Amino acid sequence: MKNLRLKSARAALDLSQQELAEKVGVSRQTINAIEKGDYNPTIKLCIAICKTLGKTLNDLFWE
Amino acid sequence: MKKKKLGISLLILAAVCIGALALLFCISEKRLFHGTIEEQVRSSGSAEEMHTKTLQFTLEESGSYRMDVQWTPEPKGILAGLVIRDTEGNINFYCTGELLQVESKAMKLEKGTYEATLYFITNKTQLEEFIRIANPKEEIYYNGWSGGEHKIEGQYDVYKVWPETTEGVRLYVVVVIGIGCIVGLILVGCLLMASTKDGKIKRDYDERQQLVRGRGFKYGFFTMMICNGLSAFLFICMEKPFMDAATASTVSVIIAIVVYVSYCIWNEGYFSLNENPKKVVVLFLIIGGFNVVAFIGNAVHGNVIQDGVVTFRVINLVCALMVAVVLLVLLLKRINGKREDN
Numbered sequence: 001m002k003n004l005r006l007k008s009a010r011a012a013l014d015l016s017q018q019e020l021a022e023k024v025g026v027s028r029q030t031i032n033a034i035e036k037g038d039y040n041p042t043i044k045l046c047i048a049i050c051k052t053l054g055k056t057l058n059d060l061f062w063e
Numbered sequence: 064m065k066k067k068k069l070g071i072s073l074l075i076l077a078a079v080c081i082g083a084l085a086l087l088f089c090i091s092e093k094r095l096f097h098g099t100i101e102e103q104v105r106s107s108g109s110a111e112e113m114h115t116k117t118l119q120f121t122l123e124e125s126g127s128y129r130m131d132v133q134w135t136p137e138p139k140g141i142l143a144g145l146v147i148r149d150t151e152g153n154i155n156f157y158c159t160g161e162l163l164q165v166e167s168k169a170m171k172l173e174k175g176t177y178e179a180t181l182y183f184i185t186n187k188t189q190l191e192e193f194i195r196i197a198n199p200k201e202e203i204y205y206n207g208w209s210g211g212e213h214k215i216e217g218q219y220d221v222y223k224v225w226p227e228t229t230e231g232v233r234l235y236v237v238v239v240i241g242i243g244c245i246v247g248l249i250l251v252g253c254l255l256m257a258s259t260k261d262g263k264i265k266r267d268y269d270e271r272q273q274l275v276r277g278r279g280f281k282y283g284f285f286t287m288m289i290c291n292g293l294s295a296f297l298f299i300c301m302e303k304p305f306m307d308a309a310t311a312s313t314v315s316v317i318i319a320i321v322v323y324v325s326y327c328i329w330n331e332g333y334f335s336l337n338e339n340p341k342k343v344v345v346l347f348l349i350i351g352g353f354n355v356v357a358f359i360g361n362a363v364h365g366n367v368i369q370d371g372v373v374t375f376r377v378i379n380l381v382c383a384l385m386v387a388v389v390l391l392v393l394l395l396k397r398i399n400g401k402r403e404d405n
Contacts, residue, residue: 026269029331039271 001037006060009053010035023052113192114183125173144182144193149175157197258342259335266335275332283323290315306373317381325392344393351386354379 010020010031017035021028026045033039034049041049046061053060122128147156147170155177156170182193255264268276294311298304304311327333334340358379361367366376 025336027272027331027334027336030269030271033271033331042270045270 003035003037003060006049006053007035009055009060013053015053020049020052024048113189115180116183117178117180119176119178121176122172122174126171128170128172144184144197146180146182146197147172148178148180150178154197254346258339258346259337260339261337263337267337268332268335272332272335275330276327279323279326279330279332282326283319286322287315287319290318304372306377307375310373310375310377313375313378314381317378317385321385321388324389328389328392328396331396340393344390347386347390351383351390354383354386358383 010017015023017031018028021031024031024045025048030039030041030045034041046057050057050060145156145158146154148154155172182189182196184190184193252264256262259266291312294308294315298308298311306314324333334343358367358377361376361379367374367380368377
């Protein structure tokens with residue numbers, strides 16, 4: 001399932017996938033895979049993404 | 064960073080120079096005799112027709128010596144005998160061997176002039192004749208003749224006598240292998256550093272990439288198991304395998320590497336976070352180019368296929384093909400990625 005909430009949160013901060021990836025410390029392809037729903041990130045990465053985007057885990061990853 | 068690169072370059076240069084000097088020292092100082100023989104020797108029947116070649120050499124010092132005869136192309140199943148006589152005709156040394164490397168046997172010879180005779184043995188009668196000539200008093204153990212006549216075709220050249228003690232050989236081998244390993248490690252380290260953005264050797268992969276690489280390893284491992292199983296099956300079933308065992312197992316490893324790398328590239332887990340893909344592609348092209356050149360050199364000399372069997376020298380071609388496949392997967396992934404982005 002696509003993670004549109006992550007995509008919109010990233011777009012709201014005017015960040016590209018590459019920029020978010022660099023801030024979080026992963027590859028662009030990994031952010032792309034998370035947004036497309038191809039990869040389920042670990043809680044560690046989820047927290048890192050939430051901190052970077054200023055969101056909570058509930059906002060971005062809770063169904 | 065520049066200082067670091069300069070230091071590594073100087074280190075490589077020093078290692079190469081030391082290696083070259085060591086090699087030159089070992090070759091130029093220790094070799095006493097050097098000659099070239101080029102002729103065609105064909106199988107012959109009777110003991111009287113046994114082909115021999117005699118060469119004289121003088122030793123300026125007493126000690127342990129080693130003889131080396133090199134063949135072009137490498138023959139299969141040739142048995143050659145060597146007898147060394149002094150000026151009075153006394154036999155000082157004899158041996159037989161497929162390639163006459165004399166292996167670990169060192170010839171202990173005194174200072175003086177000697178006559179070395181090579182016997183090219185092509186059948187059982189000739190082997191028995193050689194034994195009679197080389198050692199008429201004692202019995203020489205041999206495994207017997209494997210059957211049939213051995214046809215000797217080709218050239219043999221580079222005929223050397225080396226004064227080498229066992230310690231000398233060990234030291235020489237250790238020094239050369241050691242230098243080779245050091246140079247190789249430094250080179251690999253430099254190439255690894257050159258292909259990253261930050262000049263580090265260590266690759267950083269994120270969690271998804273590590274997962275992909277783990278799966279890639281798994282598929283590569285199973286591929287290697289299947290290939291090894293297949294090659295073992297072929298070796299059991301086929302009377303005359305089309306390639307030797309070492310080549311078959313190395314090809315299995317290369318196929319496994321292709322599977323692993325292709326899987327990682329396709330699932331975007333091959334290039335680390337700090338790696339520059341363009342530099343890696345350039346590196347692949349260089350490696351592929353070197354292998355193609357090496358393969359052409361071997362093919363021109365007719366070393367790739369001998370007696371209908373593919374030899375280890377085909378590995379250069381397999382490596383070049385591996386690089387080509389990897390580059391093709393990279394290209395396809397790039398095209399696919401662009402399509403997805405659009």
